[in-house]
Structure formats: C-alpha cells, structure tokens
Amino acid sequence: MSADRAVLEAALERGEEEGGNVEFKERLSRDLHLADGRLESLAAQLRHRVLSGDGTATYVVGVTDDGGIAGISPEAFSESMDVLSILAEEAGAHIADAETWGVGDDGTDGEDSGDGIVGVATVEEGAVLDVDEDHIVVGTAGHVDHGKSTLVGSLVTGTADDGEGGTRGFLDVQPHEVERGLSADLSYAVYGFADGEAVHMDNPHRKSDRARVVEESDRLVSFVDTVGHEPWLRTTIRGLVGQRLDYGLLVVAADDGPTKTTREHLGILLAMELPTVVAITKADAVDEERLETVEREVERLLRDVERTPLRVDRHGVEVAVEELGDSVVPILQTSAVTMDGLDDLDAMFRRLPKTATEERADFRMYVDRTYSITGVGAVASGTVNSGSVEAGDELLLGPMSDGSFREVEVRSIEMHHHRVDRAKAGRIVGIALKGVDEAEIERGMALLPADADPTPVRSFEAEVMVLNHPTRIRDGYEPVVHLETVGEAAIFRPEGGQLLPGDTGTATVEFKFRPYLVEEGQRFVFREGQSKGVGTVMEVGDGESGGSTGAEDGE
Template structure:
C-alpha cells in the first residue's frame, strides 16, 4: 500500500488523486474553506473523467499516518459533505491499516454515473392479447380490474384510451435493487420514474408495440429499431396463436432475439383450454426450430434465465387479473443476463434517432437507443445525413433516461438527448447522431441477402417496398441479382436503393421489407458507395 501511494505521488500517474491527512467539521466545513475544497474536488474529478480518489490519513508525501476511529468518521463525514456540494457521492470506500490507525481510500463520483444494468424488452402480440395490460400490471404491481385499468398507463393518446388499442410505441419501466423488485405507483409521474431509475441497480425497459395489423409498420419499428435484449410475445388463452402472433414472433426471430412467451388471460378460461393453447404454442415453437420450456416455479425461472438462448424459449401462464405468473416473470427478469456492452462502449458514439420532440424550456430532443460509444453533456456531435448526404454540427445540452437526468449515456441506454444548433424541421427519423470520428458514410445503394416470406406474385426489377433497417423506414427499389424474379419461399441477393434520400447503414444489419401483405427479411451484405 505504502509503495503504491509513493509511486503515484512521485510519478504523477494519477492526476485525480488527493491526499488528506485529516478533515474536521469546525475548520473544513466553514463556508469559504468548504467552497475551496469543493472546487479542488471538482478539478480532480475533471482530471479523472468524472471520478476522483481521496486518501484520508495520508500526508502530502504519501506517508500512511492513519487516524483513530473518531477522527476517521469525522473526516469521512466532511468528505461526504464536500462531495454533496458539487452533486457527487462516495461511490466506494476501502480501509487499510496505517502507522497510527486507519487509512481510507474513497472513490468520489456522480451518483448517476454508477453503472446500472439496463435491459430492453420488446413486447409484441395480437391486438387484445393483453400486452399493455400485462406490462401495466407488472410495472405497477396493481392487478387489473378486467377492463384494462392498468393498460391506461401505456395508452397515452386520447383515441388509444377510448378504443383500448395502442397506436404507437410506449415505454414502461420497473427494476430491481439488491434483488428486491421496485415498481412505480403511477407510471405517468415523471419524478417517480426518475427516482426508480436512480434507485435500481437493474432497470427493465419495456417497449410496448402495436398489435393491430394496420400498424405493423410501428411494431416493426419497435422490434427492429430499439436494439432489444429480449422479446416478449403475449398469446391470449381465450384465442390462442393467430397469424399476427406468428408474424410478430417471426420478426423477433429474424432479429435473432431470445424470446419469452406469456399465455395471458388464463383467468377467463378453463384449465383444459389453457392446456390446449399451451400445446398450440409448443407446436408453433417447434415448427420454427425452437425448444419450449414451461416455467411453473421460481426454480424453473432461475434455471431458464441462466440457460436461455435463441433456441430455448420459456413459456409462462399469466393473469393480470389474479396475478398468476407475475412473480415468475419477476424472477425471470431479475436473473436474465444482459449482454456486456464493454466492447461497444469503447467505440465512437452513435445513436439512431427514433423520435423527435420539441419540449418547452428544453428545446429539441432526440430519443433512441445508444448503439455504441458514450456521450456526455456538452459534447459536440454530428447529425445526419440530410437529403444531400451532409451532416450538421450539434451540441448536447442535456441527457435523460425515463426523465432521470444523466451526465452521460452509453451503449444500450434508451435516452432522450437535448440538442442545440439544428432546426427540428431538419431532423428525420432514421438519421444518426454520432461522434466526429464515427465512420459515417451516407448510403443510397446496397446489396442484401434476403428471403421472401410472403408474396402473391413475383418481385422483379423496379419493385418498391417499405424497408426497415434500425429506425429507418423508407421506400426502397429492389432488383433481384441472382435471378430474373423472386417469389414466396425464394432466397437470394438483391440490389436495394433508398428512393428518396441516403441513410447511414453498415454491412451485417438486419433488413425487413414489406408492401401490403408481401414481406421479406434479410441482412445487408455490401455497401455500394
């Protein structure tokens, strides 16, 4: 311990380290002195990328003097108060033996810089199969009344509430702290949601998609554009799997996501009917090469969470009315792993834009899921490409995740970013906001390897369809390359061209395209510059 401190002091390898022999309330918390110490701490944190290390009981030469128990507690109390002065906290505290007592090593940083596990779950299923009701019940802990009482938390538009049908993507959250489930009493209360994000060490964000067939475009956007960790498909016990169930399940599997099946509304049918629907779900999963696993106990939930992959699919019986299966979902989400984004965090920042808002008092806000890298408040970034392929200079004014203000965001976070330097009319969904060193190439033409799932006739040169890549939803012109035409069941390479404007895409990204009832999936294989 002594030699390491001595080396750091002499070599100056750590510019964010500060030694304090002792701190006392009467002297160091005096107003002027406290402000000077706070400024010093802020400087150390700036040198340490938002973190500072304080050694208590160590003199300026790095010698381990040590403090008795009373003086150490007083010194740590003072250090905590100084940190609070600049909106920071003691993130970690270690104690070591010194010559005449104890030496403490304290890591100082912003509370909202504490790394949180953030899981993104896309919820899909046929209309009236209980998606929004299930998520409303799960995130609030309030059972439904049979008339969609908990669904209202996710249907925000007037016509959605009146008709009981979701028409756009909705987001809901709950989470865990030290293994205990934390929920929100009122998901419409922004402060309550922000507090939940602050207190959780694992946050679950649900993307509630649209079950009504005419809004399939929005459902695809929710599954393709949000960089989900898992998919959750609801199947109503009073109806069973439908063509929309198969459609949504197919989209999730095309994105190579692990999926969970929840058989809902088990309270309104007989046990025999639930069993029949379960058998139909099992048959459907086996048909597409998946292995169903019925989750009946907490032990089952923990087992499947540790062993789950794209091939193993947990199936649960749930009821938002009597609470059946909700505790199993809690256990499942608590134990499900989240892919480590360490590699992506080291890359230059980039986020696809999903929604654009104008917020009074804040300005232009862009929301989406951070694909890679890390962004901080005050960063200078690029936004584009516009219709001509150019990028615009923007500055980051503020960052929020579910109304919780953050100093930074990283790969996997769903955030709203307030920007300056651009008019809201110049921004379009599907654009990216990125660091200057991100490899950004505006693309109009590209090749893709595709499979035609449904098509009544043939796809030939000049065929037009809506193409979804990330948050991009744009008309593209298709030309088969391997053959003169393609029909349902065919696979092969195609040339695709965005009809109206360029976008930033990369090789390997998933593609879903549709036109009426015609649908196809694939991936980008070559960028044509």
C-alpha cells in the first residue's frame, strides 16, 4: 500500500462516528443534494464534521454508508466535488485537497482499473480563498543563464542558492529542463506577505505547500517565469504578451552584462507598457569594479530606449516604488547565493500597487495550456483577463477552427493548486470544463460567458511599429503574431505597400490558418527570424474574410 493510498485506508478504518470528522458519501448530485432543504441540512452536517475535527473534515466519496468501496465514474466524482464545494462554502469552509484511486468493477480496489474511482476530499474551516486586489503578477525576462529562475526560486522559498542554480529547480516543470539546466516553457511560482512579513514555500514541489502560502497570505506575488534561450523566444513572448501582468522583472547577470536577448526582452516589456524593474544578478560572482561597469551598461541600455534608470541602493526602496512607471526603471544588485538585494525586492513587491486594470465587467480568459486530470477531465489554464468565474458557470469556448463556439460548463477551478469556487481578473487558474475533450482545446482559444455573442476574427486593421527588420516589410510578409495567448502565422499588407525599420504605420493583418477572438485596443508582438515589431488592433474584420495561404513573404 502506497503512502497516498494510506490516506484512503486510514479514513475507511476510522469510519463514520457521531462525533467524528469522517463522512462517507457514495456520490453527491446537484439535482438531489442541492434541492430545497437538502443544501442547508447537508451544510450543517459538514459544519459538524469540520468542528469535530478541530477545523478539518474528511469526506470519502465513492463508498457506501458502511465504508464499502463502490466506485463511481469520473464524471460523477467531479459533480460530487462541485456539490461538496458548494456545501463547504455554505458552511464557511472550503475543499483544501482531493485525491482519487481506481477501483475494480467487482467492488475491490485496483491500482490501474478504469472501472470507477473513489476519492478522499479534505475540507478545512475558513472561507474559500478570495485574495484582495493587491495580488500582483510579475513576468520575468532575460538572457539564458542570467539567473531568472534561480532568483525567483530564492524569492519564493527564502532560501539561498547553492551556487549551482539549485533553487531554479523549484520552477522547472519538464524533466529535460532539469537535466539540461535550461527552462523551455513557462513556469509559475508564488509567495506572499502576511502582516508585512514574507510567507515562503517550504517545498514548492508539494501542492499542499503552495496552497498553504495562498491561504496564509493577505497579499500574493505570482511569477510567470519565462525562457531565456534564443530558440524559445516565442515562448518568452507568449509569457509576456499572453498573461495579465502587472510588472516586468528583467535580469542581467553581472558576469555577462546586457546581451542581444536582454535588449529584445526589454523591448517586449516596454512595448507591452509594463512597468519594469531590472535586477543585476550574480553580484557575488564578480568584483566591485565589474559590478559597477555592468550597472553603467544597463543604465545606457535604458537611456537608449528613453527610460530613466534609478539605482535603488542610492535612492531607496520607497523612492523606487513611488517613481516606477512608464519612464523610470529601478535597478537593483542581487545575489541568490548571498541573498543580497532580495530584501529590497521583497520590500518592493510588498508595496507595489496592482497596475493591470479591468476594462470590462464580463468574464474573459484566453487559454494558455491544456491538460487532463483523472476524475476531473479537461482543464484549460490561463490568466483571467476580466470579470470573474465560478464553479457551475456556463461558458463559451472558442473559436474552433471553423469559427464556431462550444458550450461548456465549469466543473471546478484551481489556483496555485488550491481549489477555489471563484476566480477574479488577474488570477492564474486552471478551469476544469465539462462538455469538451482536452484534445479539442487549443492555446489561443478564449472562454467567455454563455450569453456573449462573439465574432470570430480572421483579419484586422492595426497600427504597427517595426522594431527590427533587415530590409523592409512588404505586402505578403508572413510573421508569427503573438496576441494574448495566440501565436499564429499571419499575412501583413502594409498601407502604402511597405514599412521600413523604425516606421510606424497601418497594416491589414490576416491570420493564415484560422480565426481567433480579437478586439480593438489589444496589443500584440510579431516576429519572423530577426524581424520584430509591435502593434495595436484598431479595427476587426470577421471570420469569413481572407483565407489566402499563398501570399509571398516580404523581404
């Protein structure tokens, strides 16, 4: 019996007692258990179990009243968790964790059986997480091996690095990333503050530890850690454009200094109008003279893009927080090994206001990742752009490749491995969906209210600025456009026939293969080889326009 399975066995052994904190349920259904009168009585029962367990109750789902393993379908278990979540909210509690195991069709449990599942849900006292509006989201950027992930790893754990990038392992999610020491996809991390003191993760690989930080903090700082290696610049752009970020954190290693990638990432941060902080990392690896030289190089780099550098060691954290904005970029010297400068970063993140403003009231989220969970089903992950979403909400997902939108239902919502009943704008969440398979969900699709009347967009008019191009952009130029979480080949048709490096002008942009949800005012980045630029959507067409795939590339 595995350690995880011991949780189930222990709950079954304890059994239901009048004064105990264990409750057996074969299943919970919306139609039966949320009917008039049942909700109140079941919520009272749940409250009794929680109080009997000194703030924690254990619900075993998929078993009979006497503890016999029955097993239920993944769909039935998911519905049971939805109902249990509603009961918990009614009782002033929340689901803190849930685990499932396969059972055989003969009623005996089996490790790999797909005939049914039984689960254990831990219910804890206290309302479901509702982080205040001070929750900020920070996107990191910078050249490969300049210490982004290591710095963030030390920040969220409060632990010094071993000099070998050990703390970066708290963020990487793919085995080959850990093996190679390079991040190849976006990673996420969180820490927080309670009464002005940092709340760190003890073991970031443990879901319950991340959930603890979220629960204990009255202010959260979430990091979207991007990729520094040139082959994955597309992923970095996705992280900086496709997330609802409040601030950018650009790192520059003291033993290397600003590079071409540093300049590209800075350009993207500023093009997306993100207030940005520069952290000079690895300060312990060089002498004072070298550190001063790199700091001057960073200052020149900022002045080249018409930004005013502000040294935090000279002016202090309070001034940096007050001045940080469109024109001022604070600079700090840091070391994840000695922890120098991390206190200043803590102090800044504790004080910085939220900047991502909500421009609309209705719910909207662009899908960044998809995955499937046994007993839950298809999950779409991303950052809530606007509005809020609750378990049980009916939504539209799309557009599909043919321009249609699919009706789906929210089974459950998870934020930083913490199950919640509601998520608001700015939250990075995973939303389990009913009515769609995981294989049908694609990055770049959007989730929006069921009563919305969305128009799939194949082409739009945009104001674009060419940041870099070897010659000129002509009619038929085909870069990749990064808009929200969309990353799609598109055909450019500049007004006047061409755009030169440094030019700002108008162009028609047409997605090459399929439509997306695009709205006026959205900003985007486009890239093809060494060519890069930014743009703003001015006017949208519809999903029926365009369709050409044979336009010749620009020079």
